[in-house]
Amino acid sequence: MQANCTWSAYNYSQAWITVPYxxxxxxxxxxxxxxxxxxxxxxxxxxISVTSYSAxxxxxxxxxxxxxxxxxxxxxxxxxxxxxx
Numbered sequence: 001m002q003a004n005c006t007w008s009a010y011n012y013s014q015a016w017i018t019v020p021y022x023x024x025x026x027x028x029x030x031x032x033x034x035x036x037x038x039x040x041x042x043x044x045x046x047x048i049s050v051t052s053y054s055a056x057x058x059x060x061x062x063x064x065x066x067x068x069x070x071x072x073x074x075x076x077x078x079x080x081x082x083x084x085x
Contacts, residue, residue, distance in 0.1 A: 004026055004027070005026065005052045005053065005054065006024065006025070006026050006052060006053065007024050007025060007026075007029075007050055007051065007052040008023065008024035008050070008051060008052075009023040009024060009031040009048055009049065009050045009051075010023070010048070010049055010051075011033070011046065011047065011048050011049065013046070013047075014044075014046035014047075015036075016035060016036040016038070016044070016046065016063075017033060017034075017035055017036075017046045017047075017048065017061060018033060018034045018035075018036075019031065019032075019033045019048055020032065020033075031048060031050065031059075033048060033061075035061065035063055037066075038063055038064075038065060038066050039066055040065055040066060041065040041066055042065045043062060043063065043064055043065050044062075044063050044065075045060060045061065045062050045063075046060075046061045046063075047059060047060050047061060048061065
């Protein structure tokens with residue numbers, strides 16, 4: 001971005017990534033964001049966009065899937081309902 005150019009950061013497409021409302025400025029700055037825990041076993045990908053009047057840049061965010069320990073708990077819960085030896 002050019003110096004003294006108003007910029008803003010946002011994420012509109014992935015509900016699991018949160019950028020605080022009003023993130024932006026006119027000088028160098030930091031974009032803070034939070035990522036919700038994943039309950040899926042697979043990795044998920046999202047992005048944060050930083051835009052100004054004349055430019056735009058996307059920053060990719062990758063989140064690993066839930067740990068094997070969570071998958072094991074779901075498997076055990078399912079198995080205890082009707083498994084036979």
